[in-house]
Amino acid sequence: MKKNDVVLGGGILAIALVLFLVMHLTRNEAGNQIQITVDGVVYGTYSLEKNQVIEVKEDDFYNRIRIQDGSAYMEEANCPDGYCEEQGKINGRTQTIVCLPHKLVVEVLDVNGLEDDNAVEDMPDTISK
The missing domain is CATH 2.60.320.10 (N-utilization substance G protein NusG, insert domain)
Structure with a gap:
């Protein structure tokens, strides 16, 4: 496994985590x-x-x-x-x-x-x- 593969995999995981958090927060938007x-x-x-x-x-x-x-x-x-x-x-x-x-x-x-x-x-x- 090359160093670039590890960086690419980490970047994909970070983007997936950010997208998951954004989707979760917008779906459970509370009213006031x-x-x-x-x-x-x-x-x-x-x-x-x-x-x-x-x-x-x-x-x-x-x-x-x-x-x-x-x-x-x-x-x-x-x-x-x-x-x-x-x-x-x-x-x-x-x-x-x-x-x-x-x-x-x-x-x-x-x-x-x-x-x-x-x-x-x-x-x-x-x-x-």
């Missing part, structure tokens, strides 16, 4: 706000940078969303299935929490607070086997 909608109507928009608790009370239903350390999650809900509480923390642009019985959606907005129309059109509306 969440938007809560109830039955299709915007309830509010909240910063992920401020730790807070949002309580949504409509008629006989109750949801509590907690924002902590740059992520949001459903802390408590009085829906019959409780599935929204099991959906975990969200902080990425395409992540959502949905409470179907209460028609409540928590979604992360992109950095500018507006969805990119082209990105939304390119995303699948359903996934099936």
Whole structure:
């Protein structure tokens, strides 16, 4: 093995590592706000940078969303299935929490607070086997 081969191999590995890091950082780009909608109507928009608790009370239903350390999650809900509480923390642009019985959606907005129309059109509306 020649010295030039070792240098070439090291250069290729370094470039591959840089490309991997760039792809990883852009794919997991975090948003900076969440938007809560109830039955299709915007309830509010909240910063992920401020730790807070949002309580949504409509008629006989109750949801509590907690924002902590740059992520949001459903802390408590009085829906019959409780599935929204099991959906975990969200902080990425395409992540959502949905409470179907209460028609409540928590979604992360992109950095500018507006969805990119082209990105939304390119995303699948359903996934099936």
